[in-house]
Amino acid sequence: MNNPGVFRIKPFRRLWIALSLSGLGDWLSVLALTAFAWSLTDGYTSGAYAVGAVLIAKLLPVVLFGPLAGAIAEQLDRRWTMVVVDALRAGLIVSVPIVDRLEWLFIAAFLVEFLTLFWRAAGDSVLGGTVPQKNLEGARRLALVAAYGSAPVAGLLFAGVALIAKAVLPGPDLTLYVTGAVFLVSLVTVFSLKGVRHPVSVPSLVGQVLDGWKYVGGTPLVRGLVVGTIGASIACASVLGVARIYADSLHGGDAGYGMVFAAVFVGLGLGLFLGPRMLPGFSRRRLFGLTLILTSLVLVPVALVHDLVALFFLSALLGLGAGAAVGGGHALVDGEFREELRDRASGYLQAMARISLITVLGLAPLAAGAIGEHALRVGDLGYRADGVNGVLLVAALLTLITGLVSYRLMDDRRGIPLRRDLSGALTGVPYVPPVPKKERGLFIAFEGGEGAGKTTQARLLAIWLRDNGFDVVTTREPGATKVGMRLRAILLDRETTGLSFRAESLLYAADRAQHVDTVVLPALGRGSIVITDRYIDSSLAYQGFGRELPVEELRAVNEWAVSGLQPDLTVLLDVPPSLGLNRFSTPADRIESEPTAFHERVSRGFRALAEAEPHRYLIVDASLAQSEITRQIQEKVLGVLPDPVPASTEDITSTFPVITDA
DSSP states (O other): OOHHHHHTSHHHHHHHHHHHHHHHHHHHHHHHHHHHHHHTOOSHHHHHHHHHHHHHHHHHHHHHHHHHHHHHHHTSOHHHHHHHHHHHHHHHHHHHHHHOOHHHHHHHHHHHHHHHHHHHHHHHHHHHHHSOGGGHHHHHHHHHHHHHHHHHHHHHHHHHHHHHHHHHSTTTHHHHHHHHHHHHHHHHHHHTSOOOOOOOOOOOHHHHHHHHHHHTTTSHHHHHHHHHHHHHHHHHHHHHHHHHHHHHHTTOHHHHHHHHHHHHHHHHHHHHHHGGGSOTTSOHHHHHHHHHHHHHHHHHHHHHOOOHHHHHHHHHHHHHHHHHHHHHHHHHHHHHSOHHHHHHHHHHHHHHHHHHHHHHHHHHHHHHHHHOOOEEEETTEEEEOOHHHHHHHHHHHHHHHHHHHHHHHHOSSTTSOHHHHHHHHHHTOOOOOOOOOOSSOEEEEEEESTTSOHHHHHHHHHHHHHHTTOOEEEEESSOSSHHHHHHHHHHHOTTOOSOOHHHHHHHHHHHHHHHIIIIIHHHHHTTOEEEEEOOHHHHIIIIIIISOOOHHHHHHHHHHHTTTOOOSEEEEEEOOHHHHGGGOOSOOOTTTTSOHHHHHHHHHHHHHHHHHSGGGEEEEETTSOHHHHHHHHHHHHHTTOOOSSOHHHHHHHTTSOOOOOO
């Protein structure tokens, strides 16, 4: 159901307002506490260190106590937990200007964030119990909008209050009192909610990273997304971390600080929306890395242009680039991962983004303070080169490196010039590289785990091609030859015991060598289309990833066995082992009888192989309806079918003499 449908639920509307107010208070507390830390010091270095210490104090609880807070919140009444936390946060924030000491400021910052962990855990629990299961995904997205959409509002509100404070109450005290008031308004809103008990789950950042790496982290796509996500986090966090220091050097004060903060988040929000929609005809993978590279170039003038108004616009542009990259990355995850892996991949990216943000936000002001203030003079010309400028230039370099690495890891159109690819996307006429003519036929391999439906889809494809006039040879591994039948009996018979993993790998390679020499190459030589059920990738996935043997050594052995013959297209039918293994009606063979953990490694192995060479693969979700799987395969095969008129025929016709009338 769409988001407007979720808003029709009255309890959810109240909760969403509470989430928005709590988020507003959270962001205001970051701004107000860092501004107050800056005001309590009397030098560039000491001020930068104080700001960094406040940010570290605010961020540490997220890393250290997230799951613990969730476990405790599970035992408490959700509504009263949120009410008490709001009251305590308001009291702590208001106490900071009253005590007026740095030591208490750091303690208060830590405690405010520690209490916020309980509020978030309870709020997420109430959310889960407020809306029906079918609305939960839309409700969670709106909750994220409430949490992060309040950031630019906080920046603008902070800037406005700071301007008023100049005339009413000089210094950042007024912004702290306003922050406390926001928490009290949140308290009143929460009090009107009904008590709802729903399981509380707060995964640890380390746990999300380890889980993501285990299940999806080995693929080039995920590695590229992780590297790029770190780069986007570095770009934004470096600006936010030094924004208070930078605003003071440009005589913007607290109001300028709030405006820079708001500009970054306005750009981020716009980028997250536009990212998945930019250049629809262009490769999503290429666009991800390219956007990061452009973002790094924007960060250079952010570091060097000493103009407050220009800083506002450049910060928004920076946020736009980083948001577009992150939004495009999550769109890639949604489009290229099956459902049970999608959540793990998204959680992995989010955890890496949060770890990067926390690290850079804390270190950036400390590094700026360590570098200190400097002035460069050339004749009568002078240029102020502070620690902020150095930190932002280093951040620009790191963002550029991550953009280049992610582009290289994720590029799915290698060999196609970027300029022509971009031009094609902008003009609406995609660039198609010329395909060299060849005399031999077409080689298509079907790969996938047990129960993926390879045999069925290979047969349906062969029927379709024959109906369209093509000469098709269907085959399989192991067992397509007389020698192969004997090897198949050894390899798949459950009575075969004591067979070493290396021996098993060599038997598969031997079957493949005989298969290619006696079946595949002769058929290709006479121009047929050869469709094989399994090929080299099965050995790499089953013996390499499943048996955990060295993949590159297995690749070398198998490429030698087939004299380097590669399929023109490999169709990977991707199915969860839990689904595929339950499709069999006959007793399982020796390989099918392996434990689930083995088949999960095999599944991840197939994905990793396909991600490494995306130009040669078609990945199809094998849990879809059979007709939809067939349609996707036929659509892909249409694009690689050989020219029905051989090149040699065209060469002969070009030698015909010109016919003229007598």
